[in-house]
Amino acid sequence: MSESTEGQAAVSHTLPALLETVRSTPVACLSNLTRKGDGEVVVKLESANPGGSLKDRAAWHIIRSAEESGLLRPGATVIESSSGNFSIALAMIGAIRGYDVIAVVDPKITPTNRSLLEAYGAQIIVVDEQDDSGSYHKTRIALANKLHAEIANSFRPDQCFNLQNGEAHYLGTAPELAEQVGASLRYVVCSVSTGGQIGGISRYFARHDPTVRVVGVDVYGSAIFGGPAHAYLVPGVGLSWTPDNIDDLSRLHSVYKVTDQQAYDMTRVLARHEGLLVGVSTGACALVALALARRCRSGERVACLAADRGERYLATAFDENWLAEKGLDSRLKTIEEMNREAASLVPWSTNPTDCANYEPTLALTLGSPTAGNPNYLPADMRKQLDHELTR
Ligand SMILES: Cc1ncc(COP(=O)(O)O)c(C=O)c1O
Structure with missing residues (x-):
């Protein structure tokens, strides 16, 4: 030694x-x-x-990209709709990087996931209104977007509409x-x-x-x-x-x-x-x-x-x-x-392809901040967009 x-x-x-x-x-x-x-x-x-879980990859990739692009600033509140792994991943990252994390969950959340979120210090908000499909996804996302609009210095990773989610697995x-x-x-x-x-x-x-x-x-x-x-x-x-x-x-x-x-x-x-x-x-x-x-x-x-x-x-x-x-x-x-x-x-x-069930206007209807925001695009799509804009 x-x-x-x-x-x-x-x-x-x-x-x-x-x-x-x-x-x-x-x-x-x-x-x-x-x-x-x-x-x-x-x-x-x-x-x-x-x-x-698998969600560490997407959560860390989205947070890192947002820190780099300036969308996410020191001391921010990170708000996400997830009853499970994605909000647990964000809560872990929030604990490390000094962000408050609000997890918008539904009544189906397990006691274990609730305890994990609390262990990392996340705040939990439960949505109990079902959406038109009988699940809670859309009502949860709409509330997360509303909170984002109301809370100063907040950030929405928006796992359902943010294409950087897929980019994490591509890379x-x-x-x-x-x-x-x-x-x-x-x-x-x-x-x-x-x-x-x-x-x-x-x-x-x-x-x-x-x-x-x-x-x-x-x-x-x-x-x-x-x-x-x-x-x-x-x-x-x-x-x-x-x-x-x-x-x-x-x-x-x-x-x-x-x-x-x-x-x-x-x-x-x-x-x-x-x-x-x-x-x-x-x-x-x-x-x-x-x-x-x-x-x-x-x-x-x-x-x-x-x-x-x-x-x-x-x-x-x-x-x-x-x-x-x-x-x-x-x-x-x-x-x-x-x-x-x-x-x-x-x-x-x-x-x-025959099973496509896309809802093209859903992100806008729910008020998602990713819709139309180039800062949320994967790097190669952003490069392509920059290229088209400067032509
Ligand atoms: C336990 C579990 N399995 C599978 C998935 C599916 O992954 P993806 O959201 O990337 O489709 C998730 C996503 O939340 C999950 O939590």
Whole structure:
């Protein structure tokens, strides 16, 4: 040990600050669920980000861009509509960078997420008015926008309409995955809500390796890819319209919808048979990945994304009483049963462009600050705009 000052070890290398660790998440393949001779299922553990989810990437990317462009100033209040991972990520970043964070949530927020937000010091506002689809997304967003208009020195990351959400995954998640999995990568499977993840990843592979097929996973009851909207249980997945972050549906190879029961079953099977304690959207995503791996040859790989950690669901997905209360079968399924379930899945659509359910005027109607603001554009779109304006 070298000594610079008596009794004190010299620091010989620099270590990253917490936010610099929002990247380079590990990948691991499933050990027990896939059959010999089929493709391999690889899970990218976005749950390993410091705030515990995929949303650290989008939140940090948006905050950093806003700091650079001057939209976000010291001491500001950051206001977002999210009952889950995105507001938890912002709360973590706010604690580091000195911003107050207001999370506009709905009554479906879990006690665990509420506690996590409070642990990071965020303020919570609950919206209990449902929107025209029976969910709370639009009423939450409208309130967040209203607060932004009223509170001086405030900033709206606006994950649903801000295209920098997808840019975070285009620049980070997708190239990491391509490098980690290599040439054997056949499919990338993503669960979808704001479309940031699948939008960025599908843009990356369309541009850099179109042989990789990007597949979306939604739940029955969500209308991202059309179909009737109704209540469902899976947290973090779904929306009542196609989000702007999926700007080109033709980049998606296919989309699947899963039931609540399938998503919860697979989540519990991943914990018990793979030792992988992850959230329910990951269960949904991994079930579709398993279905696709059954159609691949040995040596080919199907990647799926583990959006968050299972600890967030101990009082729900991993609690048999809660499952029974919600009318779900709480019997733990076997590996064979889960494989049969995977084999029975058929795509909701193999031509996602036909399922478009965009609401082009929604951002303006809800008063979103991103609408028409070039400061919120991804860097390459901003460059293109600057170029057009100076011609
Ligand atoms: C647990 C979970 N899974 C999946 C997603 C979907 O990610 P995206 O919003 O990028 O489509 C989210 C988004 O909130 C989430 O919280």
